[in-house]
Amino acid sequence: MIDSCAYEAKPLLTVAEALARILAALAPIADTETVTLSAALGRVLAHPVTAQTNLPPERNAAMDGYAFAGADVSADAAVTLQCVGTAWAGRPFQGMLQAGQCVRIFTGAVVPPQADSVVMQEQVRVDGAAVRVPPQPKPGQNVRQAGEDVRLGASLCADHTTLSPADLGLLAAAGVAQVAVVRPLRITFFSTGDELVGLGQALASGQIYDSNRYLLGGLLADPRYQVTDGGVLADDPGQLEAALLKAAATADVLITTGGASVGEADYIRALLAQRGQVAFWKLAMKPGKPLAFGTLAGCHFFGLPGNPLAVMATFRQLVQPGLHCLLGLPYQPPLRLLATCTSLLKKSPGRQEFQCGIFSQAADGSLTVASAGLQGSHVLSTLHKANCYIVLPATCQGVQPGEAVWVEPFNVHS
Numbered sequence: 462m463i464d465s466c467a468y469e470a471k472p473l474l475t476v477a478e479a480l481a482r483i484l485a486a487l488a489p490i491a492d493t494e495t496v497t498l499s500a501a502l503g504r505v506l507a508h509p510v511t512a513q514t515n516l517p518p519e520r521n522a523a524m525d526g527y528a529f530a531g532a533d534v535s536a537d538a539a540v541t542l543q544c545v546g547t548a549w550a551g552r553p554f555q556g557m558l559q560a561g562q563c564v565r566i567f568t569g570a571v572v573p574p575q576a577d578s579v580v581m582q583e584q585v586r587v588d589g590a591a592v593r594v595p596p597q598p599k600p601g602q603n604v605r606q607a608g609e610d611v612r613l614g615a616s617l618c619a620d621h622t623t624l625s626p627a628d629l630g631l632l633a634a635a636g637v638a639q640v641a642v643v644r645p646l647r648i649t650f651f652s653t654g655d656e657l658v659g660l661g662q663a664l665a666s667g668q669i670y671d672s673n674r675y676l677l678g679g680l681l682a683d684p685r686y687q688v689t690d691g692g693v694l695a696d697d698p699g700q701l702e703a704a705l706l707k708a709a710a711t712a713d714v715l716i717t718t719g720g721a722s723v724g725e726a727d728y729i730r731a732l733l734a735q736r737g738q739v740a741f742w743k744l745a746m747k748p749g750k751p752l753a754f755g756t757l758a759g760c761h762f763f764g765l766p767g768n769p770l771a772v773m774a775t776f777r778q779l780v781q782p783g784l785h786c787l788l789g790l791p792y793q794p795p796l797r798l799l800a801t802c803t804s805l806l807k808k809s810p811g812r813q814e815f816q817c818g819i820f821s822q823a824a825d826g827s828l829t830v831a832s833a834g835l836q837g838s839h840v841l842s843t844l845h846k847a848n849c850y851i852v853l854p855a856t857c858q859g860v861q862p863g864e865a866v867w868v869e870p871f872n873v874h875s
């Protein structure tokens with residue numbers, strides 16, 4: 462009996478063990494590059510950034526109104542102040558406020574040194590230069606203090622943050638024009654299989670279109686990655702070896718889909734074993750069982766199964782955390798929420814399953830989830846309809862309607 466037909470004698474690796482092995486095997490890349498802030502969205506900050514200025518830099522008004530000294534007004538009675546000038550955003554008041562005086566002020570304008578409070582214009586009565594200020598129970602209000610947002614020297618952004626629009630806003634507010642970021646991870650991916658045909662060609666019998674190329678290409682579309690589409694490779698050991706070794710010369714990570722299982726045209730594991738190292742192959746995961754992970758010619762290697770839903774599941778659960786680890790990002794488990802399942806879910810014990818679901822939230826905030834349809838690992842229409850995984854433990858033997866299940870929404874980014 463040949464090895465590939467041998468019964469699976471030993472228990473398969475769990476998804477958690479596979480993840481732990483991947484994270485342990487991948488050391489963050491150290492290379493950095495400097496980019497302008499406008500090119501930094503979605504990149505990984507390489508070094509912490511501290512504030513070189515207070516935020517706000519100076520005391521300024523939070524409202525359009527009148528600025529005055531708290532000592533000049535009263536908590537119990539209205540007071541009339543004399544308006545002696547205007548403080549505009551970008552054009553501070555140049556004079557000196559005396560006792561009993563105020564200035565017209567607009568939101569964002571520097572509060573004159575002698576003033577400490579701003580009253581909204583809706584609350585005063587103005588008659589020429591006379592401004593009647595109602596009783597002020599809280600002097601000091603409507604003034605943003607210098608440094609109340611961020612103090613000079615305090616941390617603006619920790620290193621190994623993936624820069625979000627909010628992060629860019631904060632860095633720009635502090636005058637940071639460029640940042641050091643981790644260089645993009647160089648990833649080359651291939652589809653493998655004699656049956657695969659490119660779009661635009663007619664299908665002969667036995668052929669299918671190469672959909673993984675678009676599915677995986679889409680999953681890899683990320684400013685943190687520099688992706689090369691290696692195209693389709695035939696189920697031919699010589700061609701696979703030559704193409705993968707060539708790609709390894711310039712990539713950090715190689716990803717293939719297909720040929721990862723035990724069929725006689727499945728060469729990926731054997732190639733990895735002969736020309737590189739297999740860290741693990743096969744895990745107790747559905748879809749995704751024949752995933753191979755290891756190294757080839759100095760590159761990290763993920764051999765994903767060919768079935769499209771297995772590509773998605775292994776990418777989300779294992780490849781993406783690995784890529785994040787190479788970028789130095791701390792591991793963040795996917796967000797999972799408890800929801801009431803409204804469908805009957807079939808499952809045999811043995812593998813942790815990632816079934817495609819459609820979850821929704823009722824007006825009272827409660828979550829329900831239904832099966833998205835047929836769960837075969839080739840059923841792309843189910844994946845298309847789904848907005849989450851229903852994550853079922855290996856031991857689970859099926860779910861009755863009304864039972865609580867864990868749901869992993871698809872569109873939560875890290």
Ligand SMILES: Nc1nc2c(c(=O)[nH]1)N[C@H]1C(S)=C(S)[C@@H](COP(=O)(O)OP(=O)(O)OC[C@H]3O[C@@H](n4cnc5c(N)ncnc54)[C@H](O)[C@@H]3O)O[C@H]1N2
Binds near residue numbers: 672720
């Ligand atoms: N005897 C066994 N057979 C299989 C097992 C097993 O344990 N024992 N595992 C099954 C599981 S689970 C999976 S998943 C698949 C994985 O197969 P491979 O990784 O070897 O992939 P292929 O055989 O090349 O293809 C599988 C399937 O996917 C289609 N495919 C492949 N590439 C693409 C592509 N780029 N775009 C669209 N579809 C693609 C291919 O045509 C096949 O239908 O193995 C099971 N078998």
Ligand code: MOO
Binds near residue numbers: 751766838
């Ligand atoms: O693991 Mo396979 O992806 O079940 O079909």
Ligand SMILES: [Mg+2]
Binds near residue numbers: 720
């Ligand atoms: Mg196969």
